[in-house]
Amino acid sequence: MNKKNAIYFLLSTAVAAPAVYAAEAAKEDIQELEEVVVTAPLQDKASESAVPVTVLSNEELRLKVGHSIGDTLKNELGITSQSFGPGVGTPVIRGQSGPRVRVLNNGIGSNDASAVSPDHATSVEPLLAERVEVLRGPATLLYGSGAIGGVVNVIDNRIPGKLPDKLLGGALEQRFDSTSDETSTVMKIEGGKGNLAYHLDGFYRNRNNLDIGGSAIDVNAVRITDPSFDIVQNTKGFINNTSAEAISGSAGLSWVDDFGFAGASINNLNNNYGIAPDGTGDEIVQIAMRQNKYDFKSELISPFKFAKALRTRLGYTDYQHTEIANGKTGALFTNQSYEGRVELEHQDIGPLRGVIGFQAQSSDFHGRHYHTHNQEEHEEDEDIDEDEEHERPLVENIVPRSDTQSYGVFAVESFDAGPVTYQFGTRVEQTDIRPDGMQSFSYTPVSGSVSALWKLNDRNNLNLAVTRSARAPQVQELLSDGFHHATRSWERGDTSLTEETSYNLDLGYRFKSDWMRAELDLFHNWAGDYIHQRRTGEFVDEEGSSEHCDDSYCVPVLQSSQADATFMGYESRLIFPLLQNRIGSVDLTLFSDFTRGQFVDGRDVPRIPPLRFGFQIDHSKGRWNTNLRLTRGEAQTHAGDNDTATPGYLLLSLGTQYQVMDLRGADVMVFAKANNLLDENIRNSTSYMRNFAPEPGRGAEIGFRVSY
Numbered sequence: 001m002n003k004k005n006a007i008y009f010l011l012s013t014a015v016a017a018p019a020v021y022a023a024e025a026a027k028e029d030i031q032e033l034e035e036v037v038v039t040a041p042l043q044d045k046a047s048e049s050a051v052p053v054t055v056l057s058n059e060e061l062r063l064k065v066g067h068s069i070g071d072t073l074k075n076e077l078g079i080t081s082q083s084f085g086p087g088v089g090t091p092v093i094r095g096q097s098g099p100r101v102r103v104l105n106n107g108i109g110s111n112d113a114s115a116v117s118p119d120h121a122t123s124v125e126p127l128l129a130e131r132v133e134v135l136r137g138p139a140t141l142l143y144g145s146g147a148i149g150g151v152v153n154v155i156d157n158r159i160p161g162k163l164p165d166k167l168l169g170g171a172l173e174q175r176f177d178s179t180s181d182e183t184s185t186v187m188k189i190e191g192g193k194g195n196l197a198y199h200l201d202g203f204y205r206n207r208n209n210l211d212i213g214g215s216a217i218d219v220n221a222v223r224i225t226d227p228s229f230d231i232v233q234n235t236k237g238f239i240n241n242t243s244a245e246a247i248s249g250s251a252g253l254s255w256v257d258d259f260g261f262a263g264a265s266i267n268n269l270n271n272n273y274g275i276a277p278d279g280t281g282d283e284i285v286q287i288a289m290r291q292n293k294y295d296f297k298s299e300l301i302s303p304f305k306f307a308k309a310l311r312t313r314l315g316y317t318d319y320q321h322t323e324i325a326n327g328k329t330g331a332l333f334t335n336q337s338y339e340g341r342v343e344l345e346h347q348d349i350g351p352l353r354g355v356i357g358f359q360a361q362s363s364d365f366h367g368r369h370y371h372t373h374n375q376e377e378h379e380e381d382e383d384i385d386e387d388e389e390h391e392r393p394l395v396e397n398i399v400p401r402s403d404t405q406s407y408g409v410f411a412v413e414s415f416d417a418g419p420v421t422y423q424f425g426t427r428v429e430q431t432d433i434r435p436d437g438m439q440s441f442s443y444t445p446v447s448g449s450v451s452a453l454w455k456l457n458d459r460n461n462l463n464l465a466v467t468r469s470a471r472a473p474q475v476q477e478l479l480s481d482g483f484h485h486a487t488r489s490w491e492r493g494d495t496s497l498t499e500e501t502s503y504n505l506d507l508g509y510r511f512k513s514d515w516m517r518a519e520l521d522l523f524h525n526w527a528g529d530y531i532h533q534r535r536t537g538e539f540v541d542e543e544g545s546s547e548h549c550d551d552s553y554c555v556p557v558l559q560s561s562q563a564d565a566t567f568m569g570y571e572s573r574l575i576f577p578l579l580q581n582r583i584g585s586v587d588l589t590l591f592s593d594f595t596r597g598q599f600v601d602g603r604d605v606p607r608i609p610p611l612r613f614g615f616q617i618d619h620s621k622g623r624w625n626t627n628l629r630l631t632r633g634e635a636q637t638h639a640g641d642n643d644t645a646t647p648g649y650l651l652l653s654l655g656t657q658y659q660v661m662d663l664r665g666a667d668v669m670v671f672a673k674a675n676n677l678l679d680e681n682i683r684n685s686t687s688y689m690r691n692f693a694p695e696p697g698r699g700a701e702i703g704f705r706v707s708y
């Protein structure tokens with residue numbers, strides 16, 4: 001479909017909506033009960049949580065689903081996406097990303113390599129999600145002491161926990177996105193009989209190069225950090241080498257009874273995507289990712305006299321990520337991992353209700369570099385001695401093969417004291433990293449939290465949380481030392497890194513009345529020995545030498561470092577019901593979020609999102625919903641050492657959806673979105689590729705979903 005025609009179709013549909021609203025005037029709005037947050041320690045309701053909780057499900061999730069989990073969540077308060085071109089988008093929560101944000105799939109880690117490097121796409125697919133939950137603060141202690149930024153849990157019902165009411169059901173979803181001519185097809189089949197429940201799902205995605213609102217490369221910004229930058233090609237209106245293709249399939253089976261359920265699933269994912277070029281013409285990089293995942297999940301209701309429930313999760317992941325440079329293998333990352341966790345929700349002990357648990361992880365990780373540039377140079381250089389050439393390995397480690405073992409115990413307890421609900425938790429871990437041919441590393445992070453939710457009255461809630469979190473350095477932060485094609489950098493770890501410790505303070509307020517709803521969250525994080533990747537200002541070639549950068553392909557050096565840092569910010573939202581009559585209801589939402597990261601010596605923490613603010617107008621009537629959203633992102637001038645600032649932007653979007661219930665036994669939802677209507681060429685301050693791969697330009701997305 002032509003991009004302009006798609007946008008005109010969307011706008012005309014939204015304008016025509018009031019006529020449909022009038023026809024739907026006799027229908028009643030559906031009132032849904034508030035669901036529990038299954039990722040929360042005691043599976044409380046979102047309104048009863050003492051820390052900020054974000055939940056996307058049903059129609060809202062379908063309209064917000066993006067190309068990645070980061071893209072799906074990027075408009076939520078306090079959350080942005082660390083893009084690396086359209087093929088990658090990992091969540092950034094309050095300025096924290098990578099290993100500080102744990103991405104889960106059905107309550108267990110995705111265990112890919114997305115936390116290792118920004119070019120590695122996460123294996124969790126939002127197209128298949130039925131629900132996404134985001135937790136910050138103390139609740140993250142259940143899933144790892146390193147998740148100081150937060151936890152993102154993508155729930156897809158791959159292992160059914162309930163018995164469906166029919167033998168055969170499912171859903172079919174089809175999408176088209178004009179910014180890259182992307183087509184996505186999702187199919188789900190599930191059902192059950194007797195005590196058996198089954199689930200089958202799969203998706204296929206294909207796209208071309210991404211359309212943008214200007215030039216792909218910001219040449220002036222690149223030359224600030226690399227004055228010798230010599231550009232050969234700079235596309236305008238699109239980013240070259242950003243096409244992609246992905247396919248996945250899953251199957252799950254459960255036994256469901258009065259005692260609970262137990263089940264297993266298998267998943268295969270293949271994802272091939274390109275990395276935006278640097279304009280020098282030296283190297284074109286593509287990624288070939290594959291993953292096989294096997295999971296077991298169970299929940300037993302009242303298995304013992306002193307237990308309300310016993311929940312277990314077991315998973316094995318076989319992950320491989322190949323970087324193909326100019327048609328040849330340039331790097332290979334592999335990760336075979338096991339993860340298991342057991343949670344026991346005990347019977348109330350007086351006023352205490354709580355969960356205790358155990359978690360274990362084992363990972364075999366290896367990153368290898370295959371020389372491409374200098375291999376060809378050596379073959380053409382007749383002056384190189386044959387013995388000297390053989391001394392230079394054509395395959396070498398980026399990260400040596402390393403075995404990581406981690407064990408943790410945790411407990412979260414809660415009790416009510418009048419109008420105040422208190423919650424406290426602790427977690428102790430033991431992490432051992434054993435690299436081949438090197439000394440071992442051992443860490444014992446200890447974390448704890450205390451929180452309180454004070455229900456002042458029916459309209460006002462106040463919450464306070466204090467958390468002490470510690471995390472061990474990851475293997476790549478310690479041991480990286482090599483040329484990385486996809487990030488176009490030489491990455492250096494530091495074996496002297498120590499545990500990172502942070503103290504977090506969260507203060508929140510909620511107000512609810514007939515004329516307004518208000519949410520305000522303030523946070524302050526004191527991080528000791530904060531681990532980060534910084535640009536040193538040095539450039540080296542594929543051999544790690546800076547002597548031949550005048551006539552050789554050279555890349556910047558990224559060094560793992562530690563320094564004390566502070567993070568502070570807020571998230572706020574005001575919702576005003578403006579209108580409610582026969583033509584529907586109209587709500588106005590004002591929103592803003594902000595994060596400031598700074599080292600104690602005055603330097604700026606790199607890759608922090610800018611101040612954002614804006615408004616959204618929502619119109620709903622019966623089965624039709626429409627929204628208009630305008631976001632202002634301020635310029636990010638606090639870019640960090642040897643990094644570049646990003647300009648401000650205006651992002652205008654429009655979305656609409658309509659549902660037809662019980663159409664010959666099926667429910668049909670039709671949806672459409674117009675994105676970046678002002679066609680701004682947006683540079684993402686959290687992205688390593690900000691100067692080479694701007695965000696998508698103006699485009700339209702349309703789709704439908706049939707559930708039966």
